[in-house]
Amino acid sequence: MDKRILIIGSLNMDIVIEMKRMPLIGETVLGKNLTYVPGGKGANQAYAAGKLRGKVTMLGCVGDDSLGQKLKENLAKSGTDVSYIKNIEGKPTGTAVIYVNDDGDNSIVVISGANEACDVEYLKQNETLFAENDYVMFQMEIPYETIFYGIRKASELGKTVILNPAPAPDSLPEDIWEKIDYLTPNETELLKLTGQQEMTMHNIRNGARWLIDKGVKNVLVTLGDKGVLFVNDTEEKLFPARKVTAVDTTAAGDCFNGAFITGLAEEMSFEEAIMFANLASSLAVTRKGAQSSIPGREELDELSNMKINAGL
Ligand code: RIB
Numbered sequence: 001m002d003k004r005i006l007i008i009g010s011l012n013m014d015i016v017i018e019m020k021r022m023p024l025i026g027e028t029v030l031g032k033n034l035t036y037v038p039g040g041k042g043a044n045q046a047y048a049a050g051k052l053r054g055k056v057t058m059l060g061c062v063g064d065d066s067l068g069q070k071l072k073e074n075l076a077k078s079g080t081d082v083s084y085i086k087n088i089e090g091k092p093t094g095t096a097v098i099y100v101n102d103d104g105d106n107s108i109v110v111i112s113g114a115n116e117a118c119d120v121e122y123l124k125q126n127e128t129l130f131a132e133n134d135y136v137m138f139q140m141e142i143p144y145e146t147i148f149y150g151i152r153k154a155s156e157l158g159k160t161v162i163l164n165p166a167p168a169p170d171s172l173p174e175d176i177w178e179k180i181d182y183l184t185p186n187e188t189e190l191l192k193l194t195g196q197q198e199m200t201m202h203n204i205r206n207g208a209r210w211l212i213d214k215g216v217k218n219v220l221v222t223l224g225d226k227g228v229l230f231v232n233d234t235e236e237k238l239f240p241a242r243k244v245t246a247v248d249t250t251a252a253g254d255c256f257n258g259a260f261i262t263g264l265a266e267e268m269s270f271e272e273a274i275m276f277a278n279l280a281s282s283l284a285v286t287r288k289g290a291q292s293s294i295p296g297r298e299e300l301d302e303l304s305n306m307k308i309n310a311g312l
Contacts, residue, residue: 002054002055002265002266002267003055003133003134003135003264003265003266003267004055004056004057004132004133004134004135004265005049005054005055005056005057005133005134005135005136005137005261005262005265006056006057006058006059006129006130006132006133006135006136006137006154007042007045007046007049007056007057007058007059007080007136007137007138007258007261008042008058008059008060008118008123008136008137008138008142008146008147008150009040009041009042009043009045009046009058009059009060009118009137009138009139009141009142010040010041010042010043010060010094010110010112010115010118010139010141010142011038011039011040011042011043011058011060011061011062011068011071011072011075011085011093011094011114011115012039012040012043012071012093012094012095012096012110012115012141013036013037013038013039013067013070013071013093013094013095013096014036014037014038014039014040014095014096014097014098014250014289014290015034015035015036015095015096015097015098016033016034016035016036016037016098016100016250016288016289017031017033017034017097017098017099017100018031018032018033018034018100018101018288019031019032019099019100019101019102020032020101020102021101021102022099022101022105022107035288035289037288037289037290037291037292038070038071038074038075038290038291038292039096039098039250039251039289039290039291040060040071040094040096040115040141040290041139041140041141041164041166041251041254042058042060042138042139042141042142043058043060043071043075043291044251044254044255044258044290044291044294045137045139045164045254045255045257045258045261046058046075046078046080046258047074047075047078047080047258047291047294048078048254048255048257048258048259048262048280048294049078049080049258049259049261049262049265050075050078050079050080050258051078051079051294051295051296051297052258052259052262052280052295052296052297052300053079053262053297054258054261054262054265054266055265056079056080056081056262057080057081057084057129057133058075058080058081058082058084058085059084059085059118059122059123059126059129060085060086060115060118060142061085061086061087061088061091061114061115061117061118061122061142062085062086062087062088062093062094062114063087063088063091063092063093063094063113063114064087064088064089064090064091065092065093067092067093067095068087068093068114071093072085074291075291078291078294084126084129086117086118086122087114088114088117091113091114091116091117092111092113092114093113093114094110094111094112094113094114094115094141095110095111095113096108096109096110096111097109097111098250100248100250100288103246104246104247104248104249104285105249106248106249106250108250110141110167112141115141115142116142116143118142118143118146119143119145119146120145120146120149122146123146123149123150123153127153130150130153130154130157130159131157133159134159134160134265135159135160135162135261135264135265136150136151136154136159136160136161136162137161137162137163137164137257137261138150138151138161138162138163138164139163139164139165139166139254139257140163140164140165140166140167140168140169141166141167144169147163148172148173148176151163151176151179151180152175152176152179154179155179160181160182160264161179161180161181161182162180162181162182162183162184162257162260162261163180163182163183163184164184164185164253164254164257165183165184165185165189165193166185166186166189166253167189168185168188168189168190168192168193169192169193170192170193170195171193171195172193177211177214177215177216178214178215178216178217180215180216180217181217181218182217182218182219182220182260183211183216183218183219183220184219184220184221184222184253184256184257184260185219185221185222186221186222186223186224186253187199187204187221187222187223187224190204190207190208190211190219190221191203191204191207193207193211194206194207194210194211204221204223204229205229205231205236207221208221208229208231208236209231211231212231212232212233217232217233218230218231218232218270219231219232220260220274222252222253222256222281223241224241224249224252225241225243225246226238226240226241227239227240227241227278228241228256228274228277228278230270230271230274237271239271239274239275239278241278241281241282242278242279242282244282244283244285244286245286246285246286247285247286247287247288248285248287248288248289248293249285250288250289250290250293251284251289251290251291251293251294252281252284252285252293253281254290255277255280255281255283255284255293255294255295256277256278256280256281257277258280258294259273259276259277259279259280259281259300260273260274260276260277262276263276263277276300276304279300279303279304279307280294280295280300283295283299283300283303
């Protein structure tokens with residue numbers, strides 16, 4: 001039987017502005033289009049897990065406003081249990097302003113709003129969920145003390161802990177490293193976490209190994225079109241990405257994380273789960289927006305079968 005997934009994190013309404021190229025400091029450019037799309041790293045990961053048929057529950061906070069209501073409604077459509085998401089009176093729902101250029105690259109500014117109210121007390125009120133779920137995943141758009149409390153609690157109960165360190169902090173408390181079963185930074189986040197400057201494959205490998213030495217059990221560095229580098233105590237392996245033309249990379253990492261945890265919950269091996277997640281995010285980058293870009297299970301299975309039939 002598939003295991004259960006708990007995702008604890010942020011929900012944002014994304015205000016997406018498409019433009020030919022990003023403005024320089026002090027410059028004005030004309031945008032092409034502005035859309036509102038459901039997002040937030042936590043909600044995107046839950047949405048991906050739900051759409052891929054994971055049994056997923058989300059913990060997070062929205063404002064007592066129409067944006068919050070829309071975010072919950074959209075997330076529920078993926079099959080995610082949204083009944084524990086809290087409405088915070090007097091706080092606006094989190095928002096993110098996202099610039100996307102013609103190459104599909106993005107820059108994001110998050111205004112946390114109600115996500116800031118996702119506190120330790122709220123996790124304590126929902127403590128039974130820790131016992132009821134098998135995999136617990138966090139990102140870093142809610143207060144750090146909540147994340148660290150959640151990681152300690154999940155680990156104490158013997159749950160599998162996944163931390164997507166996005167946005168990346170400078171470091172983590174010393175006792176946290178060894179409680180993480182899977183740490184999933186992208187290359188920029190990995191460099192920040194490991195105090196390195198230059199983006200080279202050598203530094204990325206060294207950084208991943210440094211994290212393993214700190215006590216993290218498995219590190220998966222998402223490298224965009226170069227794929228995913230997997231490192232643990234005994235292995236190091238690069239899983240190449242499927243070649244596609246990217247339209248918008250927003251939430252590609254979230255889609256990867258949501259798909260990866262779903263794969264693990266279905267008891268795929270970690271290699272299979274990485275390939276499943278790679279395939280999911282390769283579809284996400286070919287579409288615009290955050291949750292709007294995430295593929296469903298049938299589509300993914302079809303693509304997977306096509307690859308198998310083609311001997312890839
Ligand atoms: O990872 C993409 C997400 O980051 C966006 O949906 C935005 O809300 C920010 O949280």
